[in-house]
Amino acid sequence: MTSTTYQRIVLAARPKGKVEPANFRLETLAQPTLASLKNDEVLVQNQYLSLDPYMRGRMSTAKSYADPQALDKTMIGATAGTVLASKHAEFKVGDDVVGMLGWAEMGVVHGRELRRVDAKIPLSAYLGVVGMPGVTAWYGVNKILQAKAGQTLVVSAASGAVGSVVGQLAKLKGCHVVGIAGGEKKCRYVTEQLGFDACVDYQQAQAKKELLINLQASLQAATPDGIDLLFENVGSTILDASLACLNPHAKIALCGMIAGYNSVATPLQNSSKLLTMRASLQGFIVTEHMEIWPLALQELAGLVASGKLNYHETIAQGLAAAPEAFIGLLGGQNLGKQLVKLC
Secondary structure, X not given: OOOOEEEEEEEOOOOOOOOOHHHEEEEEEEOOOHHHOOOOEEEEEEEEEEOOOHHHHHOOOOOOOOOOOOOOOEOOOOEXXXXXXXXXXXXXXXXXXXXXXXXXXXXEEEHHHOEEOOOOOOHHHHHOOOOHHHHHHHHHHHHHOOOOOOOEEEEEOOOEOOHHHHHHHHHHOOOEEEEEEOOHHHHHHHHHHOOOOEEEEHHHHHOOOOHHHHHHHHHHHHOOOOEEEEEEOXXXXXXXXXXXXXXXXXXXXXXXXXXXXXXXXXXXXXXXXXXXXXXXXXXXXXXXXXXXXXHHHHHHHHHHHOOOOOOOEEEEEOHHHHHHHHHHHHOOOOOEEEEEEOO
C-alpha cells in the first residue's frame, strides 16, 4: 500500500452459522484529501479499531434493534485515531478523536460524529474501559441493578471488556462479586488483577458430564448467600446455572447472549426461577441511553486516571488481522478488550 491509498474491510457475505474469514473482503481505496472534504467534514487516520460481539448481530438480517450491516460496505465499528485534515471549526490536525469509522485505516466523517478525547489516558482506552463497553457496564450496575453494599453480584464473561468493568464497579460499591469466565488464566486475572471475590471456571465444569449441574454447583459454592444481582453477557447454560441461584427479588441486567450468536442457544431449564424468585429482568442497548454517557465517561475516566479501575487489552496487528481476531472474540479467545492496531 502506498501513501495515496488506504485499506478497508467490507462484509462480503452473511454468515451461515459460525463467522468465517470468507465473510469479509479487504479492499484498497484512494486516500481522501483536504480538497475532497465537504464543509464540516474531517479526515481521520484510525489508530485502533474496536471489535465487539454486537457486530455479529449486525451481520444478520434478523429483526433487531438496528439495521443490518450492508453488504459490500465498510464493516461497522468504533475507532480511535488522529485528525489528518479538517473543514470543521472544532477539530484541527493532530486532535485525537473517537468515532464510528468502521473497519478501515482512515475515513471521512462529519465533525458532529466525532468526540475529542484527553491525551491523559491512552487512546486505546477510549474504545474499552472509557468507551462503549465501560458505559455499558456503568449503566447496568448503576441504573438497572442499582448495586448496593452487601449484595452479591455475579457477572458472566467476567474477563471481557464489559464484565471486567462491571465487577470492579460493583466492588467499589461494596458488593460481593463473583465472575464466570473460561479457563484458569482468565479466572486468575479476574480475582488477582481485578479484585473479584471469586471466579467460576465454566471450562472446568464443561470438562465433566452434565455441564449445567456442575456449573450450578460451582456457582452455589461461590455464592453461599445466593445471587442478588446478575449481569448477563453470555446466556445459554451460563445464564441457566445462575438462575438456579437467584435470591427473591433478584435483578438481572441482560446485556448479551453471545453463546447463541453463532448457533442456536441451549433452552433454559431454570426459567421458572424468574417467577418463583419474583426476579426482574431488563434487556438494554446502551446507545439508547445517550443522556447518561457524559456522566458515565467522566466517572470512568476518573477511576482509570486514579488507578481504581484496571483493564487489559488484546491487540491484533494490522487491519488484515481483524477477521480472525473477531472470530477469536466470538470464541472467547481474548482477555479484556479486543482491539486491532491499525498504524
